[in-house]
Amino acid sequence: MSLVANILQGASKVDLDVINRNIPSIRKDMDVLKKNVVEHxxxxxxxxxxxxxxxxxxxxxxxRYQQTLEELKxxxxxxxxxxxxxxxxxxxxxxNELKVTAYKLQVLLRVQSILKLLDKFNDDLGRLHYxxxxxxxxxxxxxxxxxxTDEYLEALYTLKGAVADKQNILIERLQTExxxxxxxxxxxxTTTLRIxxxxxxxxxxxxxxxxxxxxxEPLHCLARKLWEDIFIPIxxxxxxxxxxxxxxxxxxxxxxxxxxxxNYSIVFxxxxxxxxxxxxxxxxxxxxxKTALEYIGGDFNxxxxxxxxxxxxxxxxxxxxxxxxxxxxxxxxxxxxxxxxLKSNIFTTQTASILEYVNNVDVLFIDKMCAGYxxxxxxxxxxxxxxxxxVGVPYN
Numbered sequence: 001m002s003l004v005a006n007i008l009q010g011a012s013k014v015d016l017d018v019i020n021r022n023i024p025s026i027r028k029d030m031d032v033l034k035k036n037v038v039e040h041x042x043x044x045x046x047x048x049x050x051x052x053x054x055x056x057x058x059x060x061x062x063x064r065y066q067q068t069l070e071e072l073k074x075x076x077x078x079x080x081x082x083x084x085x086x087x088x089x090x091x092x093x094x095x096n097e098l099k100v101t102a103y104k105l106q107v108l109l110r111v112q113s114i115l116k117l118l119d120k121f122n123d124d125l126g127r128l129h130y131x132x133x134x135x136x137x138x139x140x141x142x143x144x145x146x147x148x149t150d151e152y153l154e155a156l157y158t159l160k161g162a163v164a165d166k167q168n169i170l171i172e173r174l175q176t177e178x179x180x181x182x183x184x185x186x187x188x189x190t191t192t193l194r195i196x197x198x199x200x201x202x203x204x205x206x207x208x209x210x211x212x213x214x215x216x217e218p219l220h221c222l223a224r225k226l227w228e229d230i231f232i233p234i235x236x237x238x239x240x241x242x243x244x245x246x247x248x249x250x251x252x253x254x255x256x257x258x259x260x261x262x263n264y265s266i267v268f269x270x271x272x273x274x275x276x277x278x279x280x281x282x283x284x285x286x287x288x289x290k291t292a293l294e295y296i297g298g299d300f301n302x303x304x305x306x307x308x309x310x311x312x313x314x315x316x317x318x319x320x321x322x323x324x325x326x327x328x329x330x331x332x333x334x335x336x337x338x339x340x341x342l343k344s345n346i347f348t349t350q351t352a353s354i355l356e357y358v359n360n361v362d363v364l365f366i367d368k369m370c371a372g373y374x375x376x377x378x379x380x381x382x383x384x385x386x387x388x389x390x391v392g393v394p395y396n
Contacts, residue, residue, distance in 0.1 A: 114159045130208035178218040186229040189256040194249045195281040210286035223299035234270045235311050238262040241273050250281045268337045275344040297346035305352040334358045
């Protein structure tokens with residue numbers, strides 16, 4: 001046997017002894033660690049008999065075992081490569097044991113990561129760092145998604161329930177805080193929109209809503225209320241608007257005077273008052289590229305464009321040449337309103353244009369005149385048929 005072969009075999013025997021001596025010991029230590037982790041999870045998240053607290057010592061111990069197992073795995077592969085026949089059976093058993101132990105270690109590391117993120121979530125929630133809370137929830141859900149279905153540990157199911165509870169707590173907290181900062185109430189013929197003056201808390205809330213799709217319902221709810229209680233009545237009814245302000249809130253009060261539609265200029269003026277109020281008092285961003293108003297407007301901007309055209313601008317179409325010649329006033333007013341809608345981000349460049357409708361006034365005027373002539377022709381024909389009578393001798 002060559003000198004190199006003797007050295008390799010000697011080294012392999014040493015490695016084999018290290019593996020055979022350490023694997024059983026590590027397996028026992030791992031069982032103890034597993035028992036401690038499971039008890040910790042049960043005490044904190046089932047019995048609630050102990051407050052959760054980061055245990056860096058346990059995490060460091062798990063990481064140390066992970067490194068040791070990796071070293072033993074490498075030694076085992078080296079021994080197998082030297083073809084020590086008399087040691088293969090014992091080594092094979094220990095290598096299988098090493099795989100099982102490494103598998104258990106990975107489970108415990110996942111549990112430890114979950115516990116650490118839960119503690120971070122609690123700390124951030126107490127500090128009102130809602131965006132960080134969202135990131136923790138996402139990371140926790142990501143860990144559970146990556147866990148193989150055959151990786152069973154009762155503590156994991158307990159922790160999954162704890163994460164679901166934390167997620168619900170976060171959603172409820174964001175919804176409550178959002179409602180405390182902006183509120184829209186409709187009672188009888190009066191609608192009141194109250195917005196708390198710009199503050200860091202609301203900025204944090206909106207940012208958290210924006211990066212967590214499960215939390216966006218408050219924005220959709222606000223969009224529905226704005227559409228149903230403000231924008232529809234402004235176009236379809238005769239309203240009086242009044243702005244109010246105190247130390248904490250800016251308010252906009254809308255009082256309905258009648259259910260009958262009013263002049264386009266009043267409708268446009270009221271819409272511009274609402275847009276300015278929202279632009280000044282609801283200045284938050286849902287992401288780096290999108291404002292909260294743009295997100296809210298996405299729920300109804302096309303419907304608003306259609307409503308303005310059908311229930312307001314259609315009534316402004318001229319009935320004669322004199323009205324047609326003066327129609328530029330309405331076109332200018334419509335252009336001004338559309339600019340305000342775009343500036344507020346309620347409208348985007350993808351929203352159906354109300355200006356395009358009035359710019360087509362020549363065609364619409366001709367259509368209206370033709371429709372009028374057609375209606376008169378039908379009335380004349382009906383009258384002529386009514387006046388015509390057949391006179392003659394009855395036929396037997």
